[in-house]
Amino acid sequence: MNKPLVVITGASSGFGAEIAKLFNAAGNPLLLLGRRVEKIKALPLDFTNIMVEKADVTNHDEFQIAINKAVEKFGPVDLLVNNAGVMLLGNVRYQDPKEWQTMLDTNVMGVLNGTQIVLNSMVERHSGTIINMSSLAGKKTFVNHAAYVASKFGVHGLSETIREEVSDQNVRISLVAPGAAETELLTHVTDQSALTDYQSWKESMGGITLDPKHVAETVKFIYDMPQEVNIREIDIAATRQDS
Template sequence: MSKPLIVITGASSGIGAATARLLSAHGHPLLLLARRLDRLTALGLPETLCRQADVTDPAAVAEAVREAEALHGPVDAIVNNAGVMLLGKLADQPAAEWERMFEVNVTGLLGAIRAVLPGMVERGRGTIVNLGSVAGRKTFPDHTAYVGTKFAVHAMSENLREELAPHGVRVVTIAPGAVDTELLSHTSSESIKAGYREFTKASGMLAPESVAEAILYAYQQPQGVNIREIVLAATGQQP
């Protein structure tokens, strides 16, 4: 029996790529979305449609979903992994960096959900996995705008979960601590990046594959079981 279609945003590297490899290994056809199409195709996964799409372009995301569903049937889950982390002190950080984080991490996430949600509600099943963060539960130095986006993800996810519970659709928040991905490279301040590296050197970091395993665990529960939130971090990470 064939497995259902799963959509992953931000699938070109890090958690997104690790999740794609894991779900593909479990037999799921996939729709992978990212800005770097070459990185998606390089994964070389079977039954996988790769499309270049920025989550801030909801029309492109919706079109890719329609194309994938025509090939593999209805979307059963979406993993909203696309995100940007631009750390900085509020007094110094360019406003364009705040705007980019909210466009991708908040508005883009909502648009991606909307591309699959009507079908899930109609079918009375589906799973929405949103990548939050430990920074969606507590604050950190130089993270003011970023934690704003992640607190928003956590709040929106919980509100949406309540909204969709009567329709049989699950909403899961995955909240990792520091993960060994490219996310830090987006930050422009070299001093802030150096401080973050010192923090992770002392405390350790999660492998992207560990987060992917948490996503798979939540998804593989019976549809009547909603693992609402998973918070995970390296054992040595204190905050």
């Protein structure tokens, strides 16, 4: 029996890349989306049943076209992992408002775009799962994270709202909230002071944060539950993370 289609945004590195590895090993056809397709194509994957598309999740039409292509080839989307996101640390007193907009557009509008694109088909089929990648910053505050926290609180809020709206149609909306992790999120931070503070905080935990592969395992665990079981949220962090 052919396995159903899994769509992963932000698949070029970090959580997205590790999630792709697990579902590829499980034999699912994949649509891997990102802006750096060369990095996706360099991942250690069997690309026999993988479609790689360059797509900006903030562009609804671009996102829609990519998903339509995969659906035409592999069938309907059974799992969407809304993983694409950006974290631009900075104190709200000094941070460029353009960075706020970038985070809100990617972290919130990107999730809403993907959800709307796949949700009607899932409701019609009374089956399907959407897993939104949020953050512990979606439920508690961190210094120099104001706009990022706002975006991730938004992901928490929209996830629970949509879950309530479609639960009676047997569609699952779930959320994974990782703590600090070894990803590329910090590489785009422009505020050196905020970055220094973050690194000092990381050193207070022994200098090691969460391995992305364990976040990927969490996503797979949620998905592998029977359709009638919805793990609504999992918070996951390094044991030594104290906040």
